[in-house]
Amino acid sequence: MLVEEDLLMALVGAIMEAVGERVVGIYLGGGLADTDFSPSQATVNLLVVTDVDPDRAMLDTVRDIHAGVEDEFSGWGDRIDIEYVGLPGLAGFRTGQHVGLRSEAGETLHLEPLTELNVLSWESIRERSVDLVGDPADTVLPEFSRDEFLRAVRQHAAGWPQWTRSHTRMDQQVYAVLTMCRAWYSARLLRQASKREAALFTAAEFPRWEPLITWADEWWYAVEEPTPRGPAERTLIERVQDLVDELSERVLMAGTPAQGAGIEPPRPPVDAPDARG
Template sequence: MLPDVRPASPRDLEHLPTLEAAADALFAAAGIGPLPPGVGSVEELAGAAAVLVVGDPVVGFARLERVDGQAHLEQLSVHPSAARRGVGAALLEAAAGWAARSGHDALTLCTFADVPWNAPFYARHGFVELTDLGPGLRLLRETERRLGLDALGRRVVLRRGVGPEAVLADLAAGLGAALGDDLLGLYTHGSLVAGDFAPSRSDLDVLAVVARAPDDAMLAAVAPVHTALAERHPGWRGRVEVETVARSTVEAYAGRHVDAAARREDPIMRISPGEALHLLPASNHRVLTWATVRATGRVLSGAPAAEVLPAWPEHVVEEALLDHVRDWPDWVETMTTVGAQAYSVLSVCRAWCATVGRERLSKRAAADRFVGDHPQDADLVVWARDWWYSDGPDTEPSRYDEVRDFVVRTTRSVVDASQKASPVSRS
């Protein structure tokens, strides 16, 4: 297990120049040097985009800045007394996580190409050489040359993808290798496609369509893919939702005259925030995801979604949405955290827009649309929207009673409106 990493406190910053000097002694021992001045003053460190540390007292730190619109690892230092204990790896992964949560697509750095604990170390953690430099990185390299670093050894700029596209590319490659010909298509959907994606908050939603029903053997084959993905992309740990379903299952749910009891025996496979990879029975709820993917999903691998997934009759999709709405009063009983409460409010706003307003909107747009028609609920809905999209803290006071009342009232109004529109078909 890697050591714990935390943001630096003002007290920590005072010790970092001394720590870096101790770490730089390794270069002198290897015949490299003298190195130019290091991280600078405490004031300069305090002005960094982020400083992450390990230990108390600190035995390692990472300083992060923003260069060319991306995260840049300006410095990573580990005290020699803490070498080979995973401190550097922990700081590096935490830096990648910070970059991802901050909405960056990549983490860059400048380093010595041939020093074992420099470029080769970073290469083992997924960094590759970058030669097409933006103006900020070119300026950094010019500064390094002026300071004499290039005279001490060959310098390179390295890059590692940390954003959604890098995660999805690694996921597609891993599932493709694990599933082989069983994988008919892989698609991303949700807020990354629909809009209003929040890098620090939103999940990555993926649907995998396979040639046969998922089983224990398939679960065992793909489990290492998800483990490796979480290790490679720590900023996305617990934020990647993948549903795997057989084409025959989605075709059964698209049929008008299919035995409902029989089709519910079909298994699907899921991994989602708060849930480990597992098998579960298919249900009518899933039709919403499948229909959305067919309509707007983006291909990660395989054929276009419309060639793999059937078209669902509109009434089937509407009934699936209503089933989803009917279950929210039960689900909200477990929504005790502030984040879950905000998610509940926004999800119910989206459901209202889809059923009553006949608009498929993102969470943010649905909240704004709902408030326009329900000014009496504006305070709660705006709170949920702003908490979700402005990195609200988990320490905010709970609004559970208000949220539960809102969910119960609003879902009841959705069901009532639907029954009035089609009183015979609703139950």
């Protein structure tokens, strides 16, 4: 059995033992749910839907069991993203009066207000996930309008220029490139895609960034553990920041069909530095 399967069984078993009477469904998203997932980089994204909104008591109940699973699978600690959301929160998150539980990239599970930004992860689960417990995700999660989806994409993209400047490890720079490719894909087509699918699409739209995007894709999907994982070179960081800045700006300018605004075509191709050198 693959370690990923062992990990999923441990997580689902621990959740059901702790709060099974409240669970409506558990859904696997993220890299492991994609057909082109990267064994060395894929994350485990779990969405747990409960019949009530999570509260402090639920947090206290499940926090320790998640910490125990992460200790057992120590190599996966920063690659496990978990979200708990209640049916009332899914229906009423637009009011700003609901909270959920979230743990991302190794952080401690915590209470967090639900906002329109959550639509990104929920829509991803609706579109492409594996149903682990309960009814299919697209029958449990509500539908979201394309305008609502695009607003969430914009909010997400707006924070990446700053993030990229403060996260300068090689893997973080690669992640920034591929994340912005996904944001551009979502803004253009109003749906989500895997990192590889979005990278191919964005490279075709922006030929001048094709070398940098191809480098990031090859690094992320390397069969062996990619190296190096330390700080990226200064010149590479500058190129990544330029790409992130441009794509973030373009995503923020993207219009919706409902608004009657078209999305600007890419700039004319110009020479781009080769990131693979």
